[in-house]
Amino acid sequence: MNQPVRHGAMRARNLGLVLGEVAGGGPLTRAALAELTGLTKTTVSSLVADLLAAGLVAESPAVRAGERGRPGTEVRLSGGRVAALGLEVNVGSLTACVVDLTRVVRARRTVRADNRSREPGRVLAALDRLAGEVLAEAPSLRIAGTVLAVPGTVGDGLIHHAPHLGWRDVAVSALPSGRPVAVENEANLAALGELEFGDAPRDFLYVSGEIGIGAGIVRDGGLLRGATGLAGELGHVVVAEGGPACRCGSRGCLEVYAGQDALPSPEALAAGGPEAAAACERAGRALGLALTSAVNVLDPGTIVLGGCYVPLFPWLAPPVAAVLADRLGALRPAPPALVPAATGPDAAVLGAAARVLRRVLADPAAQW
Amino acid sequence: MNQPVRHGAMRARNLGLVLGEVAGGGPLTRAALAELTGLTKTTVSSLVADLLAAGLVAESPAVRAGERGRPGTEVRLSGGRVAALGLEVNVGSLTACVVDLTRVVRARRTVRADNRSREPGRVLAALDRLAGEVLAEAPSLRIAGTVLAVPGTVGDGLIHHAPHLGWRDVAVSALPSGRPVAVENEANLAALGELEFGDAPRDFLYVSGEIGIGAGIVRDGGLLRGATGLAGELGHVVVAEGGPACRCGSRGCLEVYAGQDALPSPEALAAGGPEAAAACERAGRALGLALTSAVNVLDPGTIVLGGCYVPLFPWLAPPVAAVLADRLGALRPAPPALVPAATGPDAAVLGAAARVLRRVLADPAAQW
């Protein structure tokens, strides 16, 4: 982290700064970029020239009219050259997608597959084929990187433990075809997906309700992973010390109360069954208690409920919010905002691709 | 945060890099600094010259012998020019200290004071006098900044709520004498104190046991404050949903079980009373439950127990560790290390001074 800053690093950072403004603030003229970044027009022009040559941005012919003065040529992100490959292994499916720099999904495929009963090697081989198919659909794009979302704990090119897949210590640094791939936890990537493709703010806690319950912590636009990459294991936060036994060997973890298996189906809820509503109420209160602890520890500005919680949000949110308001009321001006995820079931794959694109945007010079 | 990098910023960063190596790795020759930082000898010499002129480092006459070649002149931190003023308001005392750049405490004073019953303005006036006294004891030092530790939530020059002082929304951006001061939460600063003056690693959770229970979260050598600066409110993590009423209006918060008022005195414990040991056991189990949740959410590498937990550590640690091991066993290779704080009751004031010194070390050019 503590690298010396040479001219190259100065240039790289300023390239990232300009590209970041273009990515965040829509098409911008060089003059506007100079204003926004604090760099001179000269420098911005030089930086933009490099970005144009790299195919990361494109110029629109100036069309703005009505104001005085020479119209500027707008610079916008170019989706034509660089893209990212996002992959996901889930308990019941494999997904692959190609997303270009403008966050347009160029290709996407899912196959159903019962990965519980399959060897990791076979699953990765099937995923590799799927990746080949989506890549064939977008042949003109240069893939800047590949990230794989897995429902488990990861670290350093290793899937430590994916309980619902039954995997332990599976090393994944490349697909069978040789394509290098980085693995990352599904909840973390779903949080990133929500950040890049949803409308989440720069600080939030993304709660991923699946069979297990994970969380991705976004702080100032970046992921918090913890000392060993295990942060966000919300499913095993203590709800009741002596509660029902959890799969983890302990008792009274959140997962027991609010995991997918403890929740009614959206259909049952829509049908208006009273016991379905009661189950949601119970799960919501447990989730509220666990989130109370998480909020006290982390202080996220917003809580985003994702995964299987999205269709249940109208039933879950009231008890969750009630518990939060009740227990946090005296401690802070207002409890964090509670919102449903804006991205659907593809949050994690999209987040996987987004992680690659973020790197490109932050350090465009690495693409040359 | 997204500032352009100009020559000045490049220089500033490299100055910080060199100074950081000198601060972290003891006295070092220019040649060793070039090796460590990756900068050339030429550049290092130039940077060191600036740091010497600023009085931030000093040269020792080369004394190393026994090896071949010209001996290098060692560069070390200089404590003679720049220092920090750390202040603390506590429920029963005021403290001020001057700490120089080498982390030597040049002056320190505490006065007992029942700040519960006093107006904030009067407390700050008394603190200002105390500050004047310690500054008079170290007249040759230039104070690079002042930080004030308070037992409450802070943000943006405002003490939002300090429950045990009875303060709400007290604006503090300067002392009555006009000296600018930054306020920060006591637990956060104690964590920083532990980081700089103790032997804590770069990732840990510091638990500050006082009347309330706070926590400072250190991640990669920096503090995590949360979206609104309220992270680390460990005292109100849920231990038992329907437990005893807490001062915060809720029930079953950790503070009820493991706050100072729920703990026996070290004397009672040393005397061997069985009910004192049982109280520790109870508190320890509650702390273990709350820490389980915190570890699941944050994944700190180490947990440091500070404040009133230090003398009780031999009694508290076993139940805490037992609960952590029991509840986290299946989820991670090993539960986080559990250690007592190495710094004493001055952790927060020292941390306050350390916060200033860290800034100086990170951006020495700001001192000119």
Added chain:
DNA sequence: GGTATTTAGTCCATAATGTGAACTAAATAC
């Protein structure tokens, strides 16, 4: 004791990069 070797540190010409003033370009305003 003298010379070779080794390591530390400085000097200086050079390269990379951002700056800022002057200039050109292209629009609207009057």
Added chain:
DNA sequence: GTATTTAGTTCACATTATGGACTAAATACC
């Protein structure tokens, strides 16, 4: 049709890091 305004480029310059040559000061070897 000319003035004004805004966008963008050009160019001389300032800052800073680099790298090889050089000087300095120690030990190793003969």
